[in-house]
Amino acid sequence: MDTDHDAIPPDAPDEDRRFFLKQSMFIAGLSMAPADFLQTAQALEDAPTGNAVKVRLSLTINGKRRRISIDPRMTLLDLLRENLGLTGTKKGCDFGQCGACTVHIDGRRTLSCLTFAVMQHGAKVTTIEGLSEGEKLHPLQEAFIKHDGFQCGYCTPGQVMSGVACIREGHAGSAEEVREYMSGNLCRCGAYPNIVDAILEVKKEGSKV
Amino acid sequence: MKRQTLENPSDTSLSRVDGAVKVTGRATYSAEYAVPELVHAVLVTSTIAKGSITTIESREAEAVPGVLAVISHLNAITVPGWPPKKQPAERMPVGTAFRVFYDPLIYFDGQPVAMVVAGTREQAVHAASLVRVTYQKETHQTHFEKNIHQSGIAQNVQRSKNSPFQDYERGDAGALANADVKIEAEYTIPTQHHQPLEPHAIIAIWEAEDKLTVYDKNQGVKSAQGQLAQAFKVPRENVQVVATYIGGAFGSGIRVWPHTMAAVMAAKQLKRPVKLVLGREQMFTSVGYRPYNKQKISIGAGKDGRLAGIIHEGTGQTSMYEEHLERTVLASRALYASPHVATRYRLLPLDVGTPTWMRGPGDATGTFALESAMDELAYALKMDPLEFRLKNYAESDPERNLPWSAKSLRECYELGAEKIGWKNRLREPRSVKRNGMLLGYGMASSLYGFHRHPSKARAVMHADGSVTVQSATMDIGPGTGTAMMRIVSKVLGLNAKKIRFELGHSALPDAPGQNGSSTIPSVGSAVHAACEALKGKLIGLAREMPRGTGQEWSGVVRNGQVLGSGDDKEGISYADILKHHHLNELEVTEESKSGAERDQYSMYSFGCHFVEVEVDPLTCEVRVTRVVTCADVGAIINYKTARSQSIGGIVGGIGMALMEHSAMDHRFGRYVTTDFAGYHIPVNADVPPIEVYYIDKPDMQANPIGSKGLGEIAIVGVAGAIANAVFHATGKRVRELPITPEKLI
Numbered sequence: 015m016d017t018d019h020d021a022i023p024p025d026a027p028d029e030d031r032r033f034f035l036k037q038s039m040f041i042a043g044l045s046m047a048p049a050d051f052l053q054t055a056q057a058l059e060d061a062p063t064g065n066a067v068k069v070r071l072s073l074t075i076n077g078k079r080r081r082i083s084i085d086p087r088m089t090l091l092d093l094l095r096e097n098l099g100l101t102g103t104k105k106g107c108d109f110g111q112c113g114a115c116t117v118h119i120d121g122r123r124t125l126s127c128l129t130f131a132v133m134q135h136g137a138k139v140t141t142i143e144g145l146s147e148g149e150k151l152h153p154l155q156e157a158f159i160k161h162d163g164f165q166c167g168y169c170t171p172g173q174v175m176s177g178v179a180c181i182r183e184g185h186a187g188s189a190e191e192v193r194e195y196m197s198g199n200l201c202r203c204g205a206y207p208n209i210v211d212a213i214l215e216v217k218k219e220g221s222k223v
Numbered sequence: 224m225k226r227q228t229l230e231n232p233s234d235t236s237l238s239r240v241d242g243a244v245k246v247t248g249r250a251t252y253s254a255e256y257a258v259p260e261l262v263h264a265v266l267v268t269s270t271i272a273k274g275s276i277t278t279i280e281s282r283e284a285e286a287v288p289g290v291l292a293v294i295s296h297l298n299a300i301t302v303p304g305w306p307p308k309k310q311p312a313e314r315m316p317v318g319t320a321f322r323v324f325y326d327p328l329i330y331f332d333g334q335p336v337a338m339v340v341a342g343t344r345e346q347a348v349h350a351a352s353l354v355r356v357t358y359q360k361e362t363h364q365t366h367f368e369k370n371i372h373q374s375g376i377a378q379n380v381q382r383s384k385n386s387p388f389q390d391y392e393r394g395d396a397g398a399l400a401n402a403d404v405k406i407e408a409e410y411t412i413p414t415q416h417h418q419p420l421e422p423h424a425i426i427a428i429w430e431a432e433d434k435l436t437v438y439d440k441n442q443g444v445k446s447a448q449g450q451l452a453q454a455f456k457v458p459r460e461n462v463q464v465v466a467t468y469i470g471g472a473f474g475s476g477i478r479v480w481p482h483t484m485a486a487v488m489a490a491k492q493l494k495r496p497v498k499l500v501l502g503r504e505q506m507f508t509s510v511g512y513r514p515y516n517k518q519k520i521s522i523g524a525g526k527d528g529r530l531a532g533i534i535h536e537g538t539g540q541t542s543m544y545e546e547h548l549e550r551t552v553l554a555s556r557a558l559y560a561s562p563h564v565a566t567r568y569r570l571l572p573l574d575v576g577t578p579t580w581m582r583g584p585g586d587a588t589g590t591f592a593l594e595s596a597m598d599e600l601a602y603a604l605k606m607d608p609l610e611f612r613l614k615n616y617a618e619s620d621p622e623r624n625l626p627w628s629a630k631s632l633r634e635c636y637e638l639g640a641e642k643i644g645w646k647n648r649l650r651e652p653r654s655v656k657r658n659g660m661l662l663g664y665g666m667a668s669s670l671y672g673f674h675r676h677p678s679k680a681r682a683v684m685h686a687d688g689s690v691t692v693q694s695a696t697m698d699i700g701p702g703t704g705t706a707m708m709r710i711v712s713k714v715l716g717l718n719a720k721k722i723r724f725e726l727g728h729s730a731l732p733d734a735p736g737q738n739g740s741s742t743i744p745s746v747g748s749a750v751h752a753a754c755e756a757l758k759g760k761l762i763g764l765a766r767e768m769p770r771g772t773g774q775e776w777s778g779v780v781r782n783g784q785v786l787g788s789g790d791d792k793e794g795i796s797y798a799d800i801l802k803h804h805h806l807n808e809l810e811v812t813e814e815s816k817s818g819a820e821r822d823q824y825s826m827y828s829f830g831c832h833f834v835e836v837e838v839d840p841l842t843c844e845v846r847v848t849r850v851v852t853c854a855d856v857g858a859i860i861n862y863k864t865a866r867s868q869s870i871g872g873i874v875g876g877i878g879m880a881l882m883e884h885s886a887m888d889h890r891f892g893r894y895v896t897t898d899f900a901g902y903h904i905p906v907n908a909d910v911p912p913i914e915v916y917y918i919d920k921p922d923m924q925a926n927p928i929g930s931k932g933l934g935e936i937a938i939v940g941v942a943g944a945i946a947n948a949v950f951h952a953t954g955k956r957v958r959e960l961p962i963t964p965e966k967l968i
Binding site: 085087088092095096099100101102103104105106107108109111112114141142143145146151155158159160162164165166167168169170171174192193194196197198199200201202203204205206207208209210 | 238239241242243244245246247248249250251252254255257343344345346348349417418419420421422468469470471473500502503699700701702863864866867868870871872873874875898899900904905906907908909910912913
């Protein structure tokens with residue numbers, strides 16, 4: 015893989031952000047640039063990737079800062095799955111319609127398939143792999159197992175990430191509310207009633223989510 | 224009768240054994256294996272439904288940095304198991320599986336015509352957009368309704384006298400003509416797609432010239448192994464198929480599809496491991512679907528409510544090159560004690576891809592028509608729909624004239640009716656409102672034939688007294704491993720923590736694919752047999768060991784021990800038995816299959832669904848507000864996971880009844896609903912509380928564990944029950960699925 019993902023020390027200066035801004039303006043310029051300029055620009059950059067240049071960015075994934083050089087066409091989802099080996103975040107539709115790719119960006123549930131990785135410079139991303147600490151499961155993960163909130167398990171990481179956010183947002187007040195606020199996460203096996211039970215239980219017990 | 228609930232303290236269900244890996248994202252699905260040197264493939268698909276490719280312009284795509292190849296019929300490797308190509312190309316005869324990149328002929332829109340392989344997915348996606356394909360178009364026929372006059376008996380059925388799809392008739396045809404009350408109606412179900420959340424995916428690796436490993440999403444590793452070995456003419460054992468975790472399938476993984484072949488061909492051609500993941504839109508053209516079908520039912524009864532006769536005709540869509548047959552009309556032969564029954568089943572070949580089995584194939588569609596017709600006739604007779612069904616209860620199989628191996632459908636009806644409060648229902652349609660909504664209750668029966676295939680399982684006792692049990696069975700979601708551990712635990716008297724169950728790998732002992740609700744009956748029986756044999760060996764070994772005077776080792780095992788007999792119950796642990804005999808391991812492999820009982824009994828799973836709906840009188844939106852489902856599937860192996868499977872079937876049935884419809888633009892022969900925005904499946908807010916009940920009475924005629932299949936029967940009948948509830952709420956009978964608001968206005 016072409017990805018360079020050295021961890022950046024947490025106290026690193028904020029030059030990454032400036033670098034990124036410079037580069038993103040450069041990319042924006044490219045989209046309007048004549049073809050000959052494009053060629054020159056490519057020659058200046060690292061190894062070209064198809065018709066696009068590579069972009070460097072840094073972001074924090076599951077508490078670890080990473081400096082990465084990527085194809086700007088790459089979604090955050092593909093970055094996680096294909097380049098970083100974080101395959102817990104699932105690709106269900108790639109159109110933002112199923113929720114399987116739900117991650118938290120700066121605490122907010124987000125569809126990583128509709129998010130270009132280059133747009134997340136400086137962001138804090140939490141995936142299913144970073145939800146719990148070590149071997150200890152997050153209370154909602156425990157509740158999913160207890161209430162059998164899944165069958166095939168493919169939508170599950172997205173359901174869990176969305177469920178945690180649903181509770182944090184204060185949208186887990188009743189079964190009806192949970193059903194509404196969890197309707198962006200499809201489950202073809204039909205585990206919905208069990209998912210609702212799991213979320214309501216965690217909310218009711220008042221566990222820290 | 225056990226009425227377990229999850230909260231019931233007596234419930235000893237296991238939570239899913241793979242629960243922790245699934246909720247933490249550590250379960251590895253087909254596309255997720257880290258393989259060195261992996262390259263990415265993206266398919267280019269046809270934009271016409273019939274004709275042939277004239278040119279493929281791929282130079283621009285090939286020039287994209289990172290692109291390794293653009294593969295098509297022009298340059299693909301020869302698959303040794305396929306017949307030599309003809310010049311000019313000829314259309315495949317009926318009964319031929321589609322061969323990818325074989326010749327320039329186009330059989331359906333969305334057919335793979337080329338594949339770009341590149342270093343990264345982004346490169347491959349971009350390059351695929353640059354491949355230009357031109358075609359010689361021919362007139363296509365994709366419109367079911369306009370072509371139904373072309374339907375006929377399948378060639379395959381014409382050749383096979385014993386085919387269950389032959390025309391069938393019993394009793395006196397005049398009985399129906401003279402019945403006091405008759406109805407005749409047509410029912411339509413459009414094409415529906417499985418759409419599991421995980422897209423089909425494969426990683427193909429040629430480890431050597433004649434040695435292949437694939438990580439492939441499918442429902443049968445042994446069958447995929449056999450088909451790939453045959454196609455590439457390599458010894459079977461040189462092909463290994465791995466599918467440990469499967470993100471749902473519902474039938475879409477029963478076959479080896481063209482995209483799987485394409486990836487394996489590319490890996491061979493490029494001598495690199497190739498990963499191919501279908502896009503969601505390709506999931507509508509690449510892995511089958513529930514075929515468009517139309518049914519006609521003529522049904523009549525005497526004033527006393529006894530059925531006089533049923534004529535059930537059905538026509539299903541298929542492709543031009545394969546005949547896909549389903550049990551669409553077969554339920555009408557066995558579900559009720561009707562003296563006269565006639566069934567006819569026809570196929571309509573169109574310029575479309577071949578359909579495949581989708582959860583409850585044939586029976587889910589057939590019972591929508593039959594159970595709607597039964598409801599219509601009950602209203603025409605001014606009888607309660609449940610009472611009408613009970614009046615025609617089949618005490619033995621009216622089709623085969625055999626006793627049922629077991630049938631507790633009456634108990635299902637009673638339990639379901641009690642739970643939903645059926646006796647409080649007012650019979651008059653459109654007579655009750657709740658919070659301004661029209662309220663309706665409907666019910667339907669369900670049945671599904673029993674399938675048990677020869678299966679093997681290996682059980683290995685380790686020195687520490689733990690056991691590993693293996694079988695090449697699958698888990699597409701029901702929780703196969705969890706249920707198998709229950710069986711192992713019960714036979715060997717072992718705590719689940721000391722049991723490991725391995726599945727989803729073609730190197731394991733033979734097992735059928737996961738389809739037709741056959742896993743528990745087939746593989747469960749093999750696991751039971753292997754563990755019984757292992758237990759026998761352990762008891763035998765124990766009996767060779769010294770014991771106190773007058774004492775014997777009993778034949779009883781508990782807590783990982785063979786117990787003593789007589790007053791001294793002290794046992795000896797499995798670990799000590801192996802240690803005494805200087806054994807590191809103790810291994811047995813057993814095969815289990817059906818015997819003569821299949822000729823002595825008729826075997827089915829049975830059940831019924833009771834549904835409550837609310838219909839908005841203004842917008843005609845239908846909401847399912849409550850479901851009670853009750854099934855008689857013999858013994859329930861693991862209640863917790865079984866219950867989830869039943870709930871999943873109901874949710875699938877809600878989709879089938881109210882929203883799922885793959886719409887095609889016939890000008891192009893192309894689906895227009897090619898994502899989840901166009902093709903609606905139920906979301907969380909569409910699903911009400913669902914109550915699940917089982918009779919849980921072992922059917923010991925069926926197999927040694929007394930358990931029949933659950934996966935299909937969970938959905939069979941659901942669409943009918945919902946349609947009947949909608950009629951009760953609105954007074955409007957909708958005979959064409961899905962029941963969308965415009966059909967109620």
